[in-house]
Structure formats: structure tokens, C-alpha cells
Amino acid sequence: MSKKAFREDESNEIRNIYIDPMQGFTAEIVTSPEQADEAKEKILDALTGTDWENKCTALQRGVQLLKGGALQFNEFDIVSLVTATAKTISEAKSKLVKLATLFLVSAAELLETKFSPCIDITISCLIKQSNHASSFIGDSCKFAILAITECVPLRRTAKALLAETVSKIKERRLIVAQAVTLLIHKWPQTLTNQFISELKSNITKLTKDPSAEVRDSAREALSEINGTPLSSLQSPSDQPRSRSPSRIPRTPERSIFSSSRNRNSPRPVQPLTPTRISRRNITVTQQNGTSLLDGANLSEYMPPDTKEFAEKFAKILTNIVVIGNMQILEGIEFALPSSIVTACNFGISAQWDAVIPPLLALFKNEFRGSIGEVLIATRAPPRTLKAFVDIYGIESVVNDVIIAGEDNPQSVIMVLSSLIAASLLKKIPEHAVNQVKKIINDGVKCDGLELVENAIYSSDFSFFGFQSLTKFISARNYNEFDLSAIEEPPKVIAGAVVAAENEIIQLLRDNTKLDNVTSFLVDIGQVAGDMRMPNLILELGKICSREFVSVIGARCFSALCNLVKDISDVVSLSENEEGIEIALMVMENNNITVDANCGKLLDNAIKNLSSSNINVRRSCIKFISKFVEIRDNALQKKITNLPHLTQKLITDKRNFE
Incomplete structure (x- = not known):
């Protein structure tokens, strides 16, 4: 057997491993969230350690747990596990890479579009080793990427792959061409049509690649895009581009993984059943008979990477919630929080206060890790704020907001003041006091600051x-x-000051x-x-x-x-009989004058004219006399309506002065 033939056989053997990545693994079933969390922590401990044999054992157990259905528990945090697993690939040990890639492909196969949060780091770590000197390591990473591409039909997946079109490394460019062939063939056409021009542009560049192998793969991908026979694509320059309105998919046998993947074989125990939502499954209609969602697949815009996508995402999601057709969100609910935050960051001000509370009621676990980010991004509208507090508790909300707003202190003050204004928070929880004090001490200036200060300072x-x-x-x-x-x-x-005032009053008593x-x-x-x-x-x-x-x-x-700073303080002192004498004395001591806006002070004086205390009555007469020369019809009418004797006393008082 020639060296080339041997190499091809070896490559085919490696490829076949990823057709059914969990084959040969015994399922390990966990029956409670506590067991799932404990298993996750043990795997993470091993993966972040230094012993690569322990890492291999942990990854083997990870695949067994996936096969046993551990993903039914949110405590089996797949994002942290995938992140740690992807990073082990850089250690470039054959056994470790094999188990790591099997874990990654298994997770992608089970989660499908739910794998979205993991796609960037996964492809990044795999593609870096795709040109490794060891053909086993290089091919393992390559076929893992292609398997994941088939399993995760998202624009985000394509974007991560197309970024390697300009790579200086031939193996990476080859993977791009092969992956595009695969996704064009396997993904829903309604999805790939969203960015077909971007695919075509990148693949056309690769048809001129220095590597013959890359050029051939790129030509095959371009034939898939155009729906034209491969034989007609002798070179990109001698054949006009197809103007066919639609492409004709090639037969399934042309898929890189089509030869062996048995879709009828038993699948592992897996309570999660993420549904890939395609346009043909969306049946909600508007009253005029047109599609409410305009034929759009919400998952295609999650998370949105342009303002246009953010607008579409917000509109579609709002319509889904308004209609109450929440089953459309099955399988993509995990990405709702990050997508809402991203849409807000693009400046989209949707009706979040009508949208988020119903989502929270259904997807409590999905929003649990994004409390602060969502509240800050949406500017904490009242219904949303109350829904978060009702579901997660005030301490969790405050803590998450402070963590999420670490680099944006104004946003922390904004949410906390909204909580206070809504009577959901009266005092900052003890565990958060120091962080909030630091924000205030750093000199942050924004609306709501005074409310937060009142809630935090007591005797300090x-x-x-x-x-x-x-x-x-x-x-x-x-x-x-x-x-x-x-x-x-x-x-x-x-x-x-408020806290000091309260302390002093208690001391005076x-x-x-x-x-x-x-x-x-x-x-x-x-x-x-x-x-x-x-x-x-x-x-x-x-x-x-x-x-x-x-x-x-x-x-x-x-x-x-x-x-006492001004007349308003004098008015408050004069509210009762006991304070009217003191009010007059303070007013005269501080040279405070009355004007036409002091009607309340005149009312207090008139009210206390009937006091049994002669000193109080004298003070009232003196107060009233200060208003005689003020040209205000309403005030003068009050004075002229006083008894004749009282008016005489007022006149005498003024004459005496």
C-alpha cells in the first residue's frame, strides 16, 4: 500500500470516529441536580489541573454523562465544560485530543442550535491544531469541526468558519471550503439564503488559492452554492455566474459524513429535545393572513450581530410573546437573555416590559445567570424589575446587578434607584454595601443617586x-x-445627612x-x-x-x-401652636422676610389666633402684620376677613413698630 493510500485510510478511520461520537461509551445516568453539579465540578477540577491522564479520565466520564442525559440538568453547566475542554486541545496529546473532540462533538450533536454559546471558542481551539504535525491530531480537529458544523446550523457557526478564509495556513482554508460544502448541503436553505452572498464571496476567493487541494474543494463548494455541475466550473473566470433564482441541492451522498452516519440508530438517553425551528414550522399569522413573523426563523437572529438583525429579533420575539405562541422558543430559550442584551446594546428599545416577564415565568433557569445584564440593558422597566425580584429575590437581583455593572457604575445606580422607587428595596443588603459605597465614593454622577444614598447610609x-x-x-x-x-x-x-439627622433626633430624646x-x-x-x-x-x-x-x-x-435656611423652614416650625413663637424668633434673628408665596405661614398665624396662650396670640399678630403691605389680593382678603378687633391690633402693632 502506498503512503498516500495509507494516509487516506487513516484519515477515513479518524473521520468515522465522529459519525457516532458516543459509540463505545457506557452511559452514566445522574438522577438529581446535586449529582449533576458534583459531576461537573469534578470534571472541571480535573480539566483545570496539570495531570493530563486525569483530564483524559474526566473527558471520558464527560461523554458518558452526556450519553446518560446529564444535560437535562442546568447544573451540568455545558458552557463551562466545553470551554475547559476546548482549551485542553492546545496540549496536543493524541489521547487527550481524541477524547476532547469526542466530548465537543457529542455536546454539539445533542444540543444542536443550543450549542451556540460554545461555538466560537470550540472552532477557535480546534482550528488552531488542525495543521498539527501529528496527522492524527490535525485530522481529529478537522473532522470534529466538520461534524460540529453539520450539527449546529447557525449563522454564528458560518461566521466563525469564514473568518479563516484569509488564514495563511492551507489546512485551515481547506476546512473552510469543505465546511461550506457541508453546510450548503445539510443546513436549511432558508437559513443559508440569509448569508449566501457572503458564502459565495469567500469561496470564490478560495477558488484562486495557491493550494490545488483548496481550489478543488472551493470549486465543489461553489458548485453547491450555484447549483451547477462541478464540471462546468473549470475556473472562476471562464464561466459566468449562475443567475438561477435558486440552487439545486446535491444528493445526500455527497456529504462528508453521509456515508456512515446512521440516523436510525438508537440515540443516547437525552431528556433535552431541542427543536430546530425552521420557517416552515412557524404558523402564527396576522389578521391580514400574512405571516406574523414574516417567515423568519428567530434563531437565525440570535444573538443579533447587526442592528438590522437586532431589530428583526426584537420584532419577532415581541410578536411571539404577544400571540402567546411560546412553543416556537423551544430549543433556543437558552440564548434569549444574551440576545435581548445584545439587541439593547444596538439601541433597540422594544416593548421589553411586556416581553420579558412572560419569558421569565417560563424560562427561570435560562435567565438566572443574566439577571444583572438584562436589567441594565433594558434600563430596568417596572414590570420586569418586579418579575425578577419576585422570582429570584431582592438579594440575588442586587448582587447580580453590581457584578454586571462593574465597569458601568451609572447603570448600577440606575437599577438600584429604580428598585427603591418601586418600593422593592429599602436598604442595600449587607453583602453589597461595600461595593455600592465604592461606586458612590468614586464620584459617580447620575439620576437616582440620592435614593441609593438614602438606602445605604446609616450611622456610617x-x-x-x-x-x-x-x-x-x-x-x-x-x-x-x-x-x-x-x-x-x-x-x-x-x-x-438623613442618617445623621435621625441619629441626632434620637439622642435629643x-x-x-x-x-x-x-x-x-x-x-x-x-x-x-x-x-x-x-x-x-x-x-x-x-x-x-x-x-x-x-x-x-x-x-x-x-x-x-x-x-434654618429660608422661609420654608420657618413655615414648618409654625405648623403648631408650640412652634409659632420660636418660628417668629428665628425668622427675625435670621432676617428672613415674607412674600406673596408665604400664604401657608399666614394661614398658620390666623389659625393660632384662638390660642389660650397670650404669647402665641401676640406672635400670630406680629406674623400677620408682616403681610399687610404685600400686594396680593388673596392674602389681603384673608386679613380683611379677620374680626375688627384683630385688625385693630394688627394696625396698632404696625404703628408701634
Whole structure:
């Protein structure tokens, strides 16, 4: 036997291995998610180790588990297993490569289009070794690629292969030509028609390849594309391109794997039954009788790689959900989350809030690993947000959003603030506090920031330069407070101020701490800057009313004058009888004037004119007198409607001043 004939026989033997990749393996059946997860972890541990014999044993078990139906459990994470397996091929040991390629082809055969997330790394790792010096390794990788091509009819598969058209390595270009022949022959024509011009362009280039073997394979592929006899393609330049509107598929016997693959042979136990959705299977129609999906195969656009595909994907998916024809999604549901995210990244703003909740209800496991990505990409619409929280819990949602938005802090704040605004989140979970603090401390500026700050900060003032306040609240001696250390008004954040305000109010209600806290408020008021604490103002007003003649009352009044910024604070103080005297005193101390927009303050004064406390009544008269000269019909009408005696007192008060 000649060397060439021997080489051909060897190559045919290797090819036959991939016709039924699980033949000769004993099925190992797992019966629970826990068993599937344990098996996956053991395989991954071995594949990421250094002992190649252990890797071989692990890959052999992997094929057995595939044959036994392990893919019915999501815990048997095929993406991580395929990724680890593909990387072992670079070690270039014959036994290891054989088992690795058998595992990859087995997974592709069982999953079909569900293999999509794995296709890029699989083809990349295999094609790198397709020109290996060992013919066994090179041929194993080559025939594994061709077998996977037949099993996974997706545009993504073709794209990964066509990228090698310009490779400097002959073996890789040859695989492209052979793979195109195969996919043209085996894949649904409705799919290949989507990118037929791209196939034709690349194959035409290969018909001029320096290698005769590549040229011959490219000519055969081109004949498949054009539906013309191979004999008529003597060269790409001497024959005009076929203008036939459709190509005539060659007979099945021409397939690279057609000679031995027995489609009637028993298949392994496999609960997953991914259905390849073709256009002829889609029967949903619009009211006008035309196809609702416009004859499109949704899987062809998943994940979309152009804006046009993203638009088509969003439109088709929306229609499927609206009609409720969810069985169309069987077999491709695994790629829904990544496809939705990709469509959003292309700027497609579909009706996601109507589409995603029904999908979540059906495909909880498929969306579990993409919670953060989907919410960030879709900008967390309300129904979608609630559906994620209801299904996965608030802690999982928050954690996933923070991880997914690691490089996009604005998106994290956006989702968290949406959760808070929807009353789904009141306080950031403990495990996420440090990450959110870091985002805020890095100076992120975006809508919703204040809501997130309010949800996260409680007594942690040191993060914002409130070290002294922290010491004080933790019951240390107030004398440790060094006011001179604060050289400028602190740049406070609303969430921290609210938390500080609540802490101070509680301290004011504790008589044992009243002396220290009022002293602190007088001092801190000197550097308070623009801090606004409306609830603290009311609390201080109450203390001033009952203890005004005491040292405590004087301190509270001093602190109050520092905290009151404008007339709105005066109005809030005047809401009740006890605070109206203090409101007047603070207003006069801070030289705050009234205007036509202060009708609420006038109402409060008029309301308390009937008080049994003469000092309150006097304060009310003084308040009202400040409105007499304001030219506003509504205000003046309120004054003229007062009793004659009251009006006289107001006039006397003004004359006295």
C-alpha cells in the first residue's frame, strides 16, 4: 500500500470516529441536580489541573454523562465544560485530543442550535491544531469541526468558519471550503439564503488559492452554492455566474459524513429535545393572513450581530410573546437573555416590559445567570424589575446587578434607584454595601443617586468626613471632638445627612445625652454648610418651646438658627401652636422676610389666633402684620376677613413698630 493510500485510510478511520461520537461509551445516568453539579465540578477540577491522564479520565466520564442525559440538568453547566475542554486541545496529546473532540462533538450533536454559546471558542481551539504535525491530531480537529458544523446550523457557526478564509495556513482554508460544502448541503436553505452572498464571496476567493487541494474543494463548494455541475466550473473566470433564482441541492451522498452516519440508530438517553425551528414550522399569522413573523426563523437572529438583525429579533420575539405562541422558543430559550442584551446594546428599545416577564415565568433557569445584564440593558422597566425580584429575590437581583455593572457604575445606580422607587428595596443588603459605597465614593454622577444614598447610609458618617460625629454617637466623650480639624464645610451627601439627622433626633430624646448633643449641635452648626435637616428643625423647635429659658433651650435656639435656611423652614416650625413663637424668633434673628408665596405661614398665624396662650396670640399678630403691605389680593382678603378687633391690633402693632 502506498503512503498516500495509507494516509487516506487513516484519515477515513479518524473521520468515522465522529459519525457516532458516543459509540463505545457506557452511559452514566445522574438522577438529581446535586449529582449533576458534583459531576461537573469534578470534571472541571480535573480539566483545570496539570495531570493530563486525569483530564483524559474526566473527558471520558464527560461523554458518558452526556450519553446518560446529564444535560437535562442546568447544573451540568455545558458552557463551562466545553470551554475547559476546548482549551485542553492546545496540549496536543493524541489521547487527550481524541477524547476532547469526542466530548465537543457529542455536546454539539445533542444540543444542536443550543450549542451556540460554545461555538466560537470550540472552532477557535480546534482550528488552531488542525495543521498539527501529528496527522492524527490535525485530522481529529478537522473532522470534529466538520461534524460540529453539520450539527449546529447557525449563522454564528458560518461566521466563525469564514473568518479563516484569509488564514495563511492551507489546512485551515481547506476546512473552510469543505465546511461550506457541508453546510450548503445539510443546513436549511432558508437559513443559508440569509448569508449566501457572503458564502459565495469567500469561496470564490478560495477558488484562486495557491493550494490545488483548496481550489478543488472551493470549486465543489461553489458548485453547491450555484447549483451547477462541478464540471462546468473549470475556473472562476471562464464561466459566468449562475443567475438561477435558486440552487439545486446535491444528493445526500455527497456529504462528508453521509456515508456512515446512521440516523436510525438508537440515540443516547437525552431528556433535552431541542427543536430546530425552521420557517416552515412557524404558523402564527396576522389578521391580514400574512405571516406574523414574516417567515423568519428567530434563531437565525440570535444573538443579533447587526442592528438590522437586532431589530428583526426584537420584532419577532415581541410578536411571539404577544400571540402567546411560546412553543416556537423551544430549543433556543437558552440564548434569549444574551440576545435581548445584545439587541439593547444596538439601541433597540422594544416593548421589553411586556416581553420579558412572560419569558421569565417560563424560562427561570435560562435567565438566572443574566439577571444583572438584562436589567441594565433594558434600563430596568417596572414590570420586569418586579418579575425578577419576585422570582429570584431582592438579594440575588442586587448582587447580580453590581457584578454586571462593574465597569458601568451609572447603570448600577440606575437599577438600584429604580428598585427603591418601586418600593422593592429599602436598604442595600449587607453583602453589597461595600461595593455600592465604592461606586458612590468614586464620584459617580447620575439620576437616582440620592435614593441609593438614602438606602445605604446609616450611622456610617466617617465615610463622608464625619469622623467626629461617629465618635460622639458611639458614646465616646464629646471632648474628643476636635472642631478645628474641619477646615471647610464637609461635602455631604444626602443619604448620610438623613442618617445623621435621625441619629441626632434620637439622642435629643435621651435626657442623659441632651447636654452633650446640644453642645455638639451649636459647634457643628458653624461648619454645617448647606446641610438641610427639616425633621431636626422641628425637634429643636419643640425643645426650645418647653426649655427656652434654660441653657439647653438657648443651645437649641442657636443650633436652630444655624439650620434654618429660608422661609420654608420657618413655615414648618409654625405648623403648631408650640412652634409659632420660636418660628417668629428665628425668622427675625435670621432676617428672613415674607412674600406673596408665604400664604401657608399666614394661614398658620390666623389659625393660632384662638390660642389660650397670650404669647402665641401676640406672635400670630406680629406674623400677620408682616403681610399687610404685600400686594396680593388673596392674602389681603384673608386679613380683611379677620374680626375688627384683630385688625385693630394688627394696625396698632404696625404703628408701634
